[in-house]
Amino acid sequence: EVQLVQSGAEVRKPGETLKISCKASGYTFTNYWIGWVRQMPGKGLDWMGIIYPGDSDTRYSPSFQGQVTISADKSSGTAYLQWDSLKASDSGIYFCTTPIVGDTTRPLDLWGQGTVVTVS
């Protein structure tokens, strides 16, 4: 089955580190960009950044540059989102997804189930 499966909910204190994961299956992981979208409680969707697992090319939204680190492990087909020092404002739901890139005629449009992060 073609899917993205994310790691479970996390509760951390401000200043702590965190790394959440997104495991891909059913498609060639290295051939598609994969990224992270934040949704703060009761709010809209914010693109954080994306990575191309084939060569680890990584791009960040200006709002998230320097705030998080996105990485990918080709051997396990897993993407990661990492914080080195969490803030209360990092609380929210984090979705991994395969973004639409370029002039594709068949977007993959995969989404993970979301990981709830609570910093308190």
Next chain:
Amino acid sequence: DIQMTQSPSIVSASVGDRVTFTCRASQTIGRWLAWYQQKPGKAPKLLIFKASSLQRDVPSRFSASGSGTEFTLTVSSLEPDDFATYYCQQYDTLVGTFGQGTRLENK
């Protein structure tokens, strides 16, 4: 950054109504625009890509148009399953940006 602005923020409508959502980009994005539907507690679902192309398995009551900076999404006859929040998203830049969303509520 390319800013995406959606209007209105909330739409109240009834089953069978025709509704239209609007999305504006702060600079021209060609036709690199997608529309998503999101229900509470769920991941977004892609409805439309490249401004007007219907994603597979999306009902034909959804249609969209536009180019440059002005885009619309229309639902021709609302069904109960359509009450949700709708987001536009530009992908003219590699890391896209979403609009703030339009919530469609049952009148």
